[in-house]
Amino acid sequence: MKKMLNGLAVLTLTMAFALPAAANDFEPQIKEFYNSTVKAWLTDPAVIEAIKAQNGETSGFDAAKIDTLDKQWRDEAKAGSGPLVDKVSANPLSAWLKAKKEEAGGKIAEAFVMDAKGLNVGLSDLTSDYMQGDEGKHQKTYGSGGDALFIDEVEFDESSGAFQSQMSATISDGGKPIGAITIGVNVEKL
Template identity: 50%
Template sequence: MKRSLLAGACALALLVSPVAANEFEAPLKELANSEIIAIAAAPEVIAAVKAQNAETAGYDQATIDAADATWREEVSASSSPMIDAVLARPASSFLAAKKDGSSGLYTEIFVMDAKGLNVAQSDVTSDYWQGDEAKWQETYGKGADSLHLSDVELDESSQTYQSQVSVPVVDENGDVIGALTVGVNVEYLMM
């Protein structure tokens, strides 16, 4: 009960004042450099990114846009073969287990390839191509030690205040091959 009251008070504080990620920068960076980077380094994640990079290496922007349009249509459709295929991957099961094991700290986890396309995810994202967003742009291609922290926002689907923490996915040679984003419920950081 005490945790519930504290979470409610934190949520109220977040509603009253706009919150930037830098107010949570230290605990988010600590989380990124421990648990989140470990998820990105998991063999399941690296293997899935490598496999998709081989598949999507020749994609041009028109192909990416068409795939993204299909994904967006499937999000609200009764049939979603493209989404179902991504969710059925072993790496997606791995990410879902990490999210479920976080006791509510993680609201979502997803991995992107070298083009910014979804590789695996704990939950369905609203779009397939993340390559036009800071979470991918500020990690993939920015080096193995890069990090992106988004501002704290109300996530409509989970009804939590979250910051997206993004890190690169790095292979055994130290090369950046993709990126991983974790939605972090910042209310849990205030406890």
């Protein structure tokens, strides 16, 4: 009987998260997490300097170069390693993001920072692609200006095994947007 009740509780929770909603029901808690924790990260020198350095490297990249790098990333991500994936995964900003994820006590499923083109600068966990610039997480933040915050719908993330909502924000330096950050918030831990 206890097993059946536990199964029903899991099914009920799963159905509650699976039902479509007009808006993200966790938006108030996600905004609170953003204001209390993540917002301070946006001005951290480790974040700002890493983005500025990469923007200097990637500012001249055209669509063909970005497509080539994105394909390389996807191939390396499937393999679990490679020069481009390893360069980003092992850099100081990635170590910083991994530490922030650990400090969050399970509230963060993933975290990554993008440059002005939407290319990964640092990450806590491997992303499936290198180029985020064609997605809402970059377009609705970096593309919208200095104080933009975009909270996406709750979805089940198979890689983390949790229901999460991606929260993305513009990162600026001296009032000028230079990149963006995305945090996969585990809504079950809010």
